[in-house]
Amino acid sequence: MNRLLGLGAAAGLAAGVFALGLAEVIAGLVAPPAAPIIALGDVVVDNVPAGLKDFAISTFGSHDKQVLLGVAYLVAALLSALAGVLSVRSRTGVAGTWLVLGLGALAAFAAATRPESTAFAALPSLAGAAAGMFVLKTLARLVREHQAAPPATASRELTGRRAALGLGAVFAVGVATGGIGNWLGARLRGAETSREAVRLPTAADPAPALPSGVEVGVKGVEPFITANDDFYRIDTALSVPLLRAEDWSLRIHGMVEQEVTLTWDELIGSDLVERDLTLMCVSNEVGGDLTSTARWLGLPIEPLLERAGVDGQADMVLSKSSDGWTAGTPIQALTDGRDSLLAIGMNGEPLPLEHGFPVRMVVPGLYGYVSATKWVVDLEVTRFDRAEGYWTPRGWSALGPVKTSSRIDVPATGDEIPAGKVMVAGIAWAEHRGIDAVEVRIDEGEWQPATLAAEASVDTWRQWYLAWDATPGSHRIDVRATDRDGAVQVGETAPPAPDGATGWHWILVTVT
Ligand SMILES: Nc1nc2c(c(=O)[nH]1)N[C@H]1C(S)=C(S)[C@@H](COP(=O)(O)O)O[C@H]1N2
Ligand SMILES: [Mo]
Helix, strand or coil: CHHHHHHHHHHHHHHHHHHHHHHHHHHHHHCHHHCHHHHHHHHHHHHCCHHHHHHHHHHHHHHHHHHHHHHHHHHHHHHHHHHHHHHHHCCCCHHHHHHHHHHHHHHHHHHHCCCCCCCCCCHHHHHHHHHHHHHHHHHHHHHHHHHHCCCCCHHHHHHHHHHHHHHHHHHHHHHHHHHHHHHHHHHHHCHHHHHHHCCCCCCCECCCCCCCCCCCCCCCCCCCCCCHHHCCCCCCCCCCCCCCHHHCEEEEEECECCCEEEEHHHHHCCCCEEEEEEEECCCCCCCCCCEEEEEEEEEEHHHHHHHHCECCCCCEEEEEECCCCEEEEEHHHHHCCCCCEEEEEECCEECCHHHCCCCEEECCCECHHHCCCCCEEEEEEECCCCCCCCCHHHCCCCCCECCCEEEEEECCCCCEECCEEEEEEEEEECCCCCEEEEEEEECCCCCEECEECCCCCCCCCEEEEEEEEECCEEEEEEEEEEECCCCECCCCCECCCCCCCECCEEEEEEEC
8 A cells, every 4th residue: 555655656756847848848838927836936926924924035136036935946846746645546647636736826826827927827727627627637547447457467556667668758758858847947048148139338428447455355254246147136037037128118107297218229229327336125133244336337217207297296116127127216316416227237238137137226225125116117107195215115215225334344243363463344324314434343342443444436336344453362353434424323123024134234253
């Protein structure tokens, strides 16, 4: 009996892989986000309680999506095995078939009700489920035939070989089609090809030269400019939106005198500016690494809004991505002269696909969740009392100015360091206000002024260091920053939700 159940579970697993693989290929052909695991995962992402999302980001950071997908595949594997067990236990195996159909229908429903869903969204899951039901029935029959054959007979051996062959073949085909489906999906959308063909124009208004000394030259401190591959990534997109630049356009509408549609050709032919700007995630914990700086190339948003003619009653721009994510940005932050951009370039390259290719928003001074819309395709001029961004109904503040803060990069908690001169160093930020001072204290003693690196602009983070004469023993080191408005970094600890973490970052080191 145990052996029967084991074989049943294996048959279920093989059928599950086959069904998902086939669904993946069809999704690759019609719509990548309609793949069953992606569609169901998207529903989970959009509906998890704020606390759980917060936990996932603080625990897994930029890898939260891989973890979620891993869990989803594990659940799918367990349910497939269950379907297999159910289908070998009875002659008809009807319960297993129903389970597969139910899961397929659920995924089809999820895919069909997504904001970016197309007419064919239900197809991958339904076709996958149908194929899965058929394959599972066949495998279950082979398994039952094998179990029914009298032990130690030729027929026992033959049916066993047949069942093993069937299982292996179905499994292998499933894995192969899954891989092909993914690849096909990306190829057919042509996003990567489109990106490779983009030639960024030189900026009409280049970034000001970096002053010498924006880096303090202490090993272990975050580089001033983050390489694209190291740039933190946070978004709700389980499957990265695959847009082609040449198809892109942005619609500006709502409380405006006249709708404006901006095409890619117009955008890339416009006078572009280049700026170094630091991006910060509201989910960043005290001491966290959900912040990066890049040199962005883009079109200023303010003149675009002027062209549309913004109604005096409007106070928000609701920006929307191709996959339906939204951010609500105060119009003031887009029209007060700061470098709010529709960015197309990141450190001299077209935006990487995961960072919003072909076009994203970047607004100095605001957390990403209320401003930095990637894959942006729509700007609706509206009011905060009429519309809200994606995270607001999920427990996050409608407004998200970045809080003045600082972080110790070296040494790190747990480090053992020899007594004598030790460089304590890190970064501080108060985007769009600027950092005026950073102070460090040892063992909760007097605050001592740290030396600040040169300031690139008020919109970027600033490095700092303090030469500390370390004495043997264990020590606690705290840091706090003061911004140009004279506001000192808040010392009371608060979690990221609803509008950004507070508290001083501190570390514990042992000096020998
Ligand atoms: N389309 C879309 N844009 C988005 C998000 C998202 O989930 N979807 N997340 C925002 C958040 S919360 C942050 S912090 C920044 C992160 O940008 P990055 O991934 O390029 O670092 O993107 C913002 N733009
Ligand atoms: Mo974020």
